Amino acid sequence: MKLLGNLSRGINPIQKRLLYRCCVLPIVLYGFQLWFYNKAPLLYHMKILGKMQRRAAIWILGTFKTSPSEGIEAIAGLINIKYHLQKLAGRSQIRSAALPANHLIRTFIQITPTTILAPILIPSTLSQTVRRPLQKVI
Numbered sequence: 498m499k500l501l502g503n504l505s506r507g508i509n510p511i512q513k514r515l516l517y518r519c520c521v522l523p524i525v526l527y528g529f530q531l532w533f534y535n536k537a538p539l540l541y542h543m544k545i546l547g548k549m550q551r552r553a554a555i556w557i558l559g560t561f562k563t564s565p566s567e568g569i570e571a572i573a574g575l576i577n578i579k580y581h582l583q584k585l586a587g588r589s590q591i592r593s594a595a596l597p598a599n600h601l602i603r604t605f606i607q608i609t610p611t612t613i614l615a616p617i618l619i620p621s622t623l624s625q626t627v628r629r630p631l632q633k634v635i
Contacts, residue, residue, distance in 0.1 A: 546582075
């Protein structure tokens with residue numbers, strides 16, 4: 498990927514970000530549901546994915562290696578990998594809950610209303626905003 502762009506020539510940062518989000522992330526996160534669940538030890542996996550995302554953000558922007566991770570991820574327009582995994586896990590649970598009652602996959606899993614959005618999938622700050630009705634902004 499370093500051949501595709503550097504500071505002087507190559508593809509621009511918007512195209513680099515698109516390449517990372519569309520090609521790299523789906524390959525890296527394929528099958529993450531096997532290890533990303535409620536009681537699983539996530540520290541090792543999150544450390545590896547965090548390093549990968551940092552290197553990608555440095556590549557996208559062409560910044561120095563000593564730049565702070567959160568800052569370059571924000572400027573590059575990348576969501577934190579932990580929150581990205583939570584978003585994907587929540588979407589997969591909602592997708593499996595929306596299956597028809599006679600679907601083959603539905604016979605293998607038990608879907609109850611309490612398992613739709615598990616506490617690990619919604620951070621505490623987001624869960625308050627989701628459950629609270631929208632207030633009128635003046």
